[in-house]
Amino acid sequence: MDETAHALGASRTLWELVDRRAGLTPDRPVLLQGDRTLTFGELRDGAERVAAGLYGMGVRPGSVVAWQLPTRIGTVLLSFALARLGAVQSPVIPFYRDREVGFALRESRADFFAVPGTWRGHDHTAMAERLGARGVFEAYGALPDGDPAVLPPPPADGTAVRWIYWTSGTTSDPKGVLHTDRSLIAGGSCLAHALHLTADDVGSMAFPFAHIGGPDYAVMLLLYGFPAVLFEHFAMDTALPEYRRHGVTVAGGSTAFYSMFLTEQRKLPGQRLVPTLRLLAGGGAPKPPEIYHAVVREMGVQLTHGYGMTEVPMITMGAPDDTAENLATTEGRPPAGMEIRIVDAAGRPVPAGVDGEVRLRGEAVCQGYADPAQAAGVFDSDGFLVTGDVGHLRESGHLVLTGRMKDIIIRKGENISAKEIEDLLHQHPAVADAAVVGLPDQERGERVCAVIERRPGTGDLTLATMAAFLRGEGLSVHKLPEQLEVVDALPRNAALRKVLKYKLRELYG
Known part of the structure; x- marks a missing residue:
């Protein structure tokens, strides 16, 4: 593990992490999008100016600010500006519409709502007004701006709830998941250290920054000091030229993304799809073993897959130097500080190799849900998060997921x-x-x-x-x-x- 990255991972807050990285490598790039490059120093300084602009609008420490913005450099600046202020952020996936957005605004009790105006044919401002949102402002091209001299001191407590993330819609009703700066730093640290990345890597963010994977990835960039290419709207035909142009070494997102890469690779047999690419990595959905073997065999790159959820952004991750069998058939191992307990129907721990429900305890675990009614029973008597996932641990510590409680079919x-x-x-x-x-x-x-x-x-x-x-x-x-x-x-x-x-x-x- 890189000693600098390890030291940065002890930062109390996300803003402290930004400030410390900017002090170490102010001129190194962190975000690449189109012809624009933002350095770590520009990220810190720009976020402070945006924070001052937000402060002038009335945003204060503890204000709840919802934002529904596409994956852009400006979105990252706004998010870190809110982190500088100590506001409570409620990111909303930009593809969500009235039902989901209205639910998020009501549940979070948002004081302000940042929208992109009309984006991809949808008028977000009109939707916000239709939903009765408070403090609506557009933050797509121009961002709020001001003199950082007006700002109060940055937050020092990394364990206060400052993030409300919304479950991704795999059930009919979303849940507002409560996170702290420290839980997001812990999740991103797990991802970063498992992948064995270096300052020479170039990453990519093909999923919405408003997803829980957004801060996961941002923390990884801050810990190791390398850049990532951002995609406002991901489509493989337009993404591939950007991967090649910027020399991306690490890409991925989830199983669906691996399949898209394979489809494109099969159009170019005998050629490297992205010559600099060495690693596909992701999580968020089951990975069939055949996908792993096909990626390694046909693309000539390594594939590491992990296990995470909105409630715990990173639980386990495969490591590039693990065995092919473990990478193909497991979700990897947990980092130090993440406890995994497998229990039977009565909540009793079961031995290695025996399937049961997966339960979790550690710094990356959320603080619960915004709706107290949804929060009932989410933690067991020992403080472990009840996931509803089914699997078992191997003697080596690798986790094998075999399904969801609701995906166990009783015939x-x-x-x-x-x-x-x-x-x-x-x-x-x-x-x-x-x-x-x-x-x-x-x-x-x-x-x-x-x-x-x-x-x-x-x-x-x-x-x-x-x-x-x-x-x-x-x-x-x-x-x-x-x-x-x-x-x-x-x-x-x-x-x-x-x-x-x-x-x-x-x-x-």
């Missing part, structure tokens, strides 16, 4: 893991992606339904041929899907393109 009294079937389906040449869900069934309790996103140019996939393939891969007969749905595209959320299984249950149940 005729037998527990079936949706992820086990999904991993096998990904090995079929006609399958671009797959989701397996349990649907209500009078006779069986639940029946197994596989929803397949077919790879372009492949033939029809029938229930009989799919079942034959799964039997050939060794899947037990009682786990075979009884229903097959073939779709052009699986429903996904707007941030990490995570499959929305609740929509599949609604559609086919």
Whole structure:
């Protein structure tokens, strides 16, 4: 671990981390977007001027400021300006509309709301006014500006709740997740140290900065002092030239992004898609082992995948020097300070190798939810976060996730893991992606339904041929899907393109 990065990781607040990095390498670039480059020194100084402008508008320490802005250098400046002031930030994914945005504004009790005006054909200002938002201001081109001399001292307490992040929409109602500066620094530190990055790397942010992955990634840049390319709206055809132009060495986002890279690589057999790229890294959704092997085999780069959630931005992460078997089949290991407990239905710890519910305790864990009713039961009596995820720990400390509590399909009294079937389906040449869900069934309790996103140019996939393939891969007969749905595209959320299984249950149940 880099000693400087380790020392910076002890910063009490995000602003202290920004200030210390700017003091060390003020002239090194941190953000790259189009023809614009922002250095660490410019990040600190620019954020202070924006903070002064916000102060002039009435934003004070403790003010709740919601912002729904695309991934731009100005957005990062605004966010760190709010961190300098000690305001409470409520980032909202820019693709969300009235229902989700209205919910976030009401639950956070936002005093101010920063919007981009009209962006990608949607009038955010009009939506804000329609929702009755307070303190609406546009922050897309011009940002508030002022003299930093008017500012109060920066916040010193890193354990106060200053962030409200919204769950990504994989359930029908979002939750406001409460974070502190220290919990975000702890999450970003886990990511940074696991990937073995250096100041010579060039990263990329292909997902919304308003996602919990935004501060994760920003902390990583601040700890190791390297830059990242920002994408306001990610599309592979426009992103690839930017990856090549800036010499990106580390890219990714989630499993869906790995698949997009593979699709482009297959158009250029025998060539390096991005000559400087050495590592794909991400998390946020299950990673089938075949995806790992395909990336390494066809792209000639390493793939490391991790486990995180809005409540705990980084829990485990694969390390580039781990074994291929661990990188393909596990979520990596937790960092120092992250405790993972696997428990049975009665909440009792189970031995290594035994599946149970995953529970978490550590500095990166959130403080709960904005709605006290949603917060009930989120922590057990020992202070562990109850995740609802199912998995087991290996003797080596690697975590293997086998599904969600709600993704355990109970068919005729037998527990079936949706992820086990999904991993096998990904090995079929006609399958671009797959989701397996349990649907209500009078006779069986639940029946197994596989929803397949077919790879372009492949033939029809029938229930009989799919079942034959799964039997050939060794899947037990009682786990075979009884229903097959073939779709052009699986429903996904707007941030990490995570499959929305609740929509599949609604559609086919």
